[in-house]
Amino acid sequence: MSRELLIKLREQGGLSRPEFRQLLAAHEPGLQAEAAALATALREQHYGNRVFIRGLLEISNYCRQDCFYCGIRCSNRKVQRYRLSPEQILECCEMGYPLGFRTFVLQSGEDPGYSDELISDLVREIKLRHPDCAVTLSLGEKNFSAYKAFREAGADRYLLRHETADAAHFGRLHPLKQSLQNRMRCLQDLRSLGYQVGSGFMVGSPFQSPQTLAEDLYFLSEFKPEMVGIGPFLPHRDTVFANAKPGDMNLTLFLLSILRLMLPKVLLPATTALGSIAPEGREKGVLAGANVIMPNLSPPEARDKYMIYNNKLRTGAEGAEGLRLLAEKMRAIGCEIAVDRGDYPDA
Numbered sequence: 001m002s003r004e005l006l007i008k009l010r011e012q013g014g015l016s017r018p019e020f021r022q023l024l025a026a027h028e029p030g031l032q033a034e035a036a037a038l039a040t041a042l043r044e045q046h047y048g049n050r051v052f053i054r055g056l057l058e059i060s061n062y063c064r065q066d067c068f069y070c071g072i073r074c075s076n077r078k079v080q081r082y083r084l085s086p087e088q089i090l091e092c093c094e095m096g097y098p099l100g101f102r103t104f105v106l107q108s109g110e111d112p113g114y115s116d117e118l119i120s121d122l123v124r125e126i127k128l129r130h131p132d133c134a135v136t137l138s139l140g141e142k143n144f145s146a147y148k149a150f151r152e153a154g155a156d157r158y159l160l161r162h163e164t165a166d167a168a169h170f171g172r173l174h175p176l177k178q179s180l181q182n183r184m185r186c187l188q189d190l191r192s193l194g195y196q197v198g199s200g201f202m203v204g205s206p207f208q209s210p211q212t213l214a215e216d217l218y219f220l221s222e223f224k225p226e227m228v229g230i231g232p233f234l235p236h237r238d239t240v241f242a243n244a245k246p247g248d249m250n251l252t253l254f255l256l257s258i259l260r261l262m263l264p265k266v267l268l269p270a271t272t273a274l275g276s277i278a279p280e281g282r283e284k285g286v287l288a289g290a291n292v293i294m295p296n297l298s299p300p301e302a303r304d305k306y307m308i309y310n311n312k313l314r315t316g317a318e319g320a321e322g323l324r325l326l327a328e329k330m331r332a333i334g335c336e337i338a339v340d341r342g343d344y345p346d347a
């Protein structure tokens, strides 16, 4: 019965909300293994054994928002704030290119200290120096004209997780001035500007339920993002949710497989959070259907301070300098790292 739902999901690219709930309720190791087998077959069909890498640059931890789950929320006074200069960011790209990175992801808190103009200039400069590379931005909620300026400067992709597609749930994870409606407006704006768009959510965030998860899957089946980022929620000691329990690794893996079945060509990272929660988390993610890994290219001081949750992996195979180790780990599971922009196939 549940296996039929997996097949139906693959055939139709979506399910009804009750069917998604039914599928989630049926999660057990046997079904998870079946989902993973179907998902990896699809990944191989579209991408062979290639796994794409993205160089992650955590460019600033200043943030004007106050998301209850996030370690760099503005009300956390214990954070040592930092902001990389354009020169530092360009140096990181310079370092990443010979390592094989052909996508640079600039991620930060919502930092008013970077003007839209500065970001646009920076994007333009990266594209000028590395014309064969893609630039992905992940700078949070901005207005249309900012997204437009970044796009015109050459940005190719934008990552903005919806976090939860249930408005009431969204309200329990964020202060009143943040809304699901604005998040959705941003995603629509990004799409209309021709970005490859990434969305996603945390697995096991406080107050998440099978209902809210079914809503997430339903939303993603309709919006059809080019990229989906999911990873377990992990508590940070200086947040509202310091004592909340972390998300479940197996549920994350099951959801990765479901996402691959639903959006067969989606660019799906095995996230740092997944790697942080269990040894070999990222390998397990790839074996569940993921095909992207985002090693950290930030300078070491920045890595220590971009602490969105405690015990975040940031060295070893997680660091860009550990790429050889990562390549070995991928070979051990039959995959190879591609030196390639790794665009969405129809983009």
Ligand code: SAH
Binding pocket: 069, 070, 071, 107, 108, 109, 110, 138, 139, 140, 141, 159, 160, 161, 163, 201, 202, 231, 232, 233, 234, 235, 236, 273, 308, 309
């Ligand atoms: N300011 C940017 C980048 C946020 S960090 C933005 O709003 O998009 C990227 C992602 O990390 C967030 O979208 C969130 O889903 C995830 N994240 C934040 N805190 C987390 C935590 N405690 N555990 C796991 N993931 C977390």
